Amino acid sequence: MSNRRRCAAPLIEDPPSGKRIVGEPGMRVTKKVLLPEWWTRLKCYLDSCYKERQFATNVNHFANLVFRTGSYMSVDFPKVMLLIESSRSSGRELLHGIVNYVRLQGPWSFYWEPRGMGQPAPAGDWRPDGIILRDSERLDEMLAYQVPTVVVGHSKEQVPGMVNIITDSDRISRIAAEHLLACGLTHFAFCGFGNRPWSRARLGAFADQLRKEGYEMLSYESDEGPPGLNGWQQESAMLAAWLISLPKPVGIMGCNDDRAQQVIEACKLAGLQVPEEVAVIGADNDELVCDLADPPLSSVAINFERAGYEAATVLARLMRGEQLEQPRIDVHPTHVVERRSTNMTAVEDAQVARALQYIRSHSREPMQVDDVVRAAGVSRRVLEKRFRRVLRRSVLEEIRRARIAEITRLLVDTDASVLYIAVNTGFTGIEHIARYFRASVGMSPSEYRRSYGRV
Template identity: 45%
Template sequence: MSNTRKVVLLIESSRAYGRGLLRGIAKYSRLHGPWMFYRESPFYLKSDSLRKMISHIKEWGATGIIVREQEGLDEILALGLPTIVSPLTERFIPGVPSIYTDCFAIAKLGAEYFLKMGFRNFAFCGYYHKPPFAWSEDRAKVFNEIIAQAGFETHIYVPSKPQKLPPWEKEQLILANWLKELPKPIAIMTCADDRSQNVIDACKIANIKVPEEIAILGTDNDEIVCDLSFPPLSSVALNIEKAGYEAAELLDAGMKGQKMEAKLLLVQPFGVVTRQSTEVMAIEDRDVAEAIRYIRKNPKNMTQVNDIATAIGTSRRSLERKFKKMLGRSIYAEIRRLRVEQMACFLLETNYSILRIARIFGFAGAKHVSRYFRKEKGISPQAYRKQYSLK
């Protein structure tokens, strides 16, 4: 028992981000521990003061800490234990390893998702107050840059006087008025799923239809938050568990006496989970919109271009020409893109073999589906699973 790691976990568990980190840490502990954990008291019990909590940590004989940025962080770091921090207002905490989201990859994925849907109007809604959230600012900046590179403008929600977060009743009216003034139809990316829920609520006050007038995409893929919204929210999914596992692995090295480099552990996105808040195509051409709906409804079928043209009642040549004009890509490229996105979900959400996934999607063997997948993603299905799934 004397060699058992005693790890302090000061991580909230009410949101998907914190729960994901905890799942990754738990998996590492099962494989390489077991560890003992100290956590804050649940909400239905009286919480200790910071002074008492630090006293308990010392008496318990903790050997390492993983903590979200919070009040009293300096006192926690002063304990001198191997510590990893997940920042909130900062991008990293000097002198210690930090867990931070890959905001460039997240915002780029969101921007490209909307561009491929044919939108021409874009907006971003984050949190703007003092102190600012670094991750919200970073995602807004990158989203704006990617949209600008595509030749479009991003409308960014910024209250006239950023201050402490105002009461929701007050901000809801400000946000609703901003939404009314935006050009329609428009695609809005938010910094987080909670913010997406705010936007949906403000849309209801403003009598704005979602997704017909405003399509909304969040981040974190917090299933509870997404499903509590109406319509349910689409969201960028993050590989949070993998980051939790890697944080535990690094902490373990530190608890063994190895030097922990003060580096960033990046939380990577791996795709967009589409729900009703973005189930719309901002495409004026009826044939193109109908064709994309047909492809989305049949992602596992070996759909041919002629099948689509026949189903929507137009000629193949006419449909190909319209696709190139409206989306800048061929019908076949769109079929492959949507099918590969579905394959990627199977790779990350199941333990199915590549051969089994190949057969689900109508391929004769693993080699055939691997070539198909690589053309879209640039890597093999095996490499994609290894890179984005939990260890």
């Protein structure tokens, strides 16, 4: 005898929501039920009902019923509006981080369209459960939805009462300053946007870091905006005149890659050589912008992908109704991606320049001060004295700086194990590299990767 039987119209109830869907009489009772993974909650309930022989269902029929009647909220997906630009590397990396979270913890239903900076579009009658957006000119319009919202900072410092994503400008500027100092430069400048709070913050942090090292700097600012061809011609002429007035050689930090690329273009107009006369570094490491520059632009890499993951994590908690102190999500820099725009050694002392070149080219190898002394061709006492005079640090401090920079790059840019990195940078094992790294950075390599590496 068949184990199937006819039953009355089944009553299907989703216990968490209390919603009910009435099926149709004649739905077949069958033992085998195949459900998508994301229907786990519903499957458990169906299984329990079957055991009591109250009903069972043909899954395809049930799915058609649910979606035909519009009662799909029994398997509720959070609906999230993403108003983040796809035209910028930072925006795309934020989106990658959000997607990584959803793949692990989702699913979510998204509203998103490709767009540029400051161009959010309303979603009509589509009402979201949460929003992640850039703080564009239409911010107030989006906040009118009155749902949990995470704001990515750009034109404003912070939006009160909201979760704000803010770049760590202090650390970004410190890394940029340390990189230019390592090139042996003694003259410095900053080029930024006067109407952007993050640019002003980076200017202040860059000046503070140089002041700690005993240097002053000059700056140039104008407002960010779409100037068009005529506007850029005027801006580039003013920028070129400023560049000509600077003492040479000079190291310049652009507030971001866009600004740094403009500096390089203005150097061409001014007849200045990059990096021999003007070394330029940006921030964001937008590979397209960096490669558009000629020579290619060095840049501070910033972990926007991790920030996107953290933003999705916080938004999910808010959508579940959890009460949080409105947190600030900091976007941390990781390291400098060096390209030709800073590939120089601005040191007149030939022996010091030779020593610096040796340290840079052997940063993956176990290195002693005596190795550098032999490469420089002078006595250790003389080399140490010249390092102090020219670079304001010792030979050993420069060796450690170069090796830590290489270890940091490998931790962030690769998935190689700490043991593999240790062996390939001249350490005897994990404990050895951990002691060396912690002495400079204040945390172990594994801790650094968890904090600043890929999600």
